[in-house]
Amino acid sequence: MMGFLKIAVLGRNARAAGLCGRSKAARRPAVVRTISTTSPKGTVMPAWVIDKYGKNEVLRLNQNMMLPVINYPNEVIIKVHAAGVNPIDVNMRSGYGATALNMKRDPLHMKMRGEEFPLTLGRDVSGVVMECGLDVKYFKPGDEVWAAVPPWKQGTFSEFVVVSGNEVSHKPGSLTHTQAASLPYVALTAWSAINRIGGLNDKNCKGKRVLILGASGGVGTFAIQVVKAWGAHVTAVCSQDASDLVRKLGADDVIDYKSGEVEGQLKTSKPFDFILDNVGGSTEKWAPGFLKKWSGATYVTLVTPFLLNMDRLGIADGMLQTGVTVGSKALKHFWQGVHYRWAFFMASGPCLDQIAELVDSGKIQPVIEQTFPFSKVPEAFLKVEGGHARGKTVINVV
Incomplete structure (x- = not known):
């Protein structure tokens, strides 16, 4: 892998x-x-x-x-x-x-x-x-x-x-x-997940329903703004004390993960076209189930075991274990009608050029x-x- x-x-x-x-x-x-x-x-x-x-x-x-x-x-x-x-x-x-x-x-x-x-x-x-x-x-x-x-x-x-x-x-x-x-690392990480891996851009994002898990951190606050700039409907999951922040950034709906299981609160929502997971763990088990089936909808997680596998198992065995894991998960979700993907930070000056244009046009603001x-x-x-x-x-x- x-x-x-x-x-x-x-x-x-x-x-x-x-x-x-x-x-x-x-x-x-x-x-x-x-x-x-x-x-x-x-x-x-x-x-x-x-x-x-x-x-x-x-x-x-x-x-x-x-x-x-x-x-x-x-x-x-x-x-x-x-x-x-x-x-x-x-x-x-x-x-x-x-x-x-x-x-x-x-x-x-x-x-x-x-x-x-x-x-x-x-x-x-x-x-x-x-x-x-x-x-x-x-x-x-x-x-x-x-x-x-x-x-x-x-x-x-x-x-x-x-x-x-x-x-x-x-x-x-x-x-x-x-x-x-405050922006480059989180912006490029989110850009990798949303644009490079998830395939969303300013041409195809308008009207799509996006769910962001872990929306109040650096990656989440940038992700909200960029997909809103592209015309998406955004549901943000964070704690209640961050709800004003994410709404100010453009979130249409906010779910407080401390007020009960997020899974239960999402059952009344319409299915999503894209999910960005900054949390990982148990969320991976249920979150893809809220995607639209057989429509190209995609779940992208930034919480992966790749580096941990190599630290724990060594280079060869770690890469093998990682390949088996991502392959089996992608296949499992494919048969369920959705796409499962991993994303990583990607250093890129040219992508920062595009992000700078969004910043200078007032569509992205730093959150410090x-x-x-x-x-x-x-x-x-x-x-x-x-x-x-x-x-x-x-x-x-x-």
Whole structure:
């Protein structure tokens, strides 16, 4: 089962694969260069790192982390102004996905150190381009950009980060860096589930009934807004204290999961065309039953055992177990008249271009629950680890 790794590669090469087209604004070429502009060697920066996996005490502020350099001609160095905190950061701190992610990590770094440490966490970034490789055509130093860094790369809880040019997009002009840093990872995760895997877009979504389980978190709040922008009817499942938030974002119906079994509350609803599951667990057993049968309706879950299988069983057995699991579930639901799919985060600058257009047109707004200064990264992790998110947690680095 190569699904995750295939999607990861597609994310890294999204422009070449044609998954999302560059917007007109992003197509304007940068200044042509005849030499590469790499960071001066021997300089250091502050970064929050871990030297082993564990609980929050493993987070350490390293004031002497080597400043990243451009190793490939398609890379850019970004000065980080703000960085989002996601549940995956907390999970990676504890070792989640290490077996699979180490397969993808920079072989030079792994060869020199024999391990992934010191590892900088953080996936979201909004900042300013400092330097560009020779092949970078869409950006130039001084451009304000945003990006979501793949989990096998060094992260964004640092003063500078290096990313591939096709993972970067021009920041929406209507947002501050703090606001922009709240969106890339959750937006691309939702975009992968809704658009790339679920097949919904602005041409075919109008009038469709969409159910979002776990609607008040980062992925859920973005998902509500994007399918509403495309004309869908949205039913959001969250707790009562988040109902005002999700209604403000566009949810037509809200179900409080604390007031009784969601399954029972949904029995009076019309069948759905699409279900996005951010919760997993028992929801997977009953949620697909609320889809329209034999109409192309799709259930997409973001809660999958792929990385856990590889952590627990190793590479080969983990991939085999994952393939058997997803294959058997997809076949079972196919015979019941619905589609069953898994979705993963997919890094893609071109897709962020499309999302930026939605943001600047006023159809998507960032939802930030709390911000922290760079010195308080451990406190931000504890906030996210506590769950019950009402939007995103953001670190102001500058």
